[in-house]
Amino acid sequence: MNVIINGERRDVAPRTTVADIVRSLTDAAGGIAVAVNDHVVPKADWAETLITENDRVDVLTAVQGG
């Protein structure tokens, strides 16, 4: 299944969840937010939110700035 994660096209298994994608990118305990197709997915919903073909998933964190 083709999806775009943080701007890069990736192949992921069917029934991949938002939580799976976050775990694949970072082991940070906090300070992470996720948007799927520009809509914020609350942390409480990560484990139940399934990714579908061609979804754009952005996983963001706080960085130095401002």
Add this chain to the structure above:
Amino acid sequence: MVLETAGRSPKTVRDPLVIAGHTFGSRLITGTGGAPSLRVLEDALVTSGTEMTTVALRRVAPGPAGSVWDVLHRNGIRPLPNTAGCFTAAEALRTARLAREALETDWIKLEVVADEHTLLPDPVELLDAAEQLVDDGFTVLPYTNDDPVLARRLEQLGCAAVMPLGAPIGSGLGIRNPHNIELIVEQAEVPVIIDAGIGTASEAALAMELGCDAVLLATAVTRAQDPVLMAAAMRDAVRAGRAARLAGRIPVRRYAQASSPALD
């Protein structure tokens, strides 16, 4: 030390900064961008005495362990996420909502800039974004031009503070229009925080002497040759400027006024 002001309770140098009902002992708000390392950043933040500092939100990238989030968390410094890099209200809203989720705060430093070259705020997009974010329950601290009318409009929309620039971000040009900053201070009923342009300690002191409630700066500290020493200088400058403002400076005269008695 007490300064009586008409219709308001006396102000003292120990008064906390109050933004949206939250009190801060320090009137220096810092940024985190540009520091040579997280270790230097941490030393500078702690030395500055700041209680709130800005962070940006970006895609997770593989890298060394440790994060700015950890630094703020272990030092009890409140994170103030920004919408840096946004050019439209829609982009700012998306970033603010992600920041709220990531950092578990509904406070947002709203930046909506017009172009990469000046990074000056785009007033039309800024007002649009501020209105939508206030409606969405955010505590909005907008980075704005040194324009008293725009500052008033932002306050009327429900922003928790107004943050006029002294000069463009990272320029170190100081406060280019002190008169406008004074006009903004005179009319504002919310805290006025000078944001951007400060290059050295005297300029931070000037902001406070003009009546600003706080100073927000990043580059002046993080890109100084000795960031930790500059953080100390800024801490002291903000305190000194605030004290001078409350003390009431002498009027400026064209000619001398002898400070010793005339010869007998």
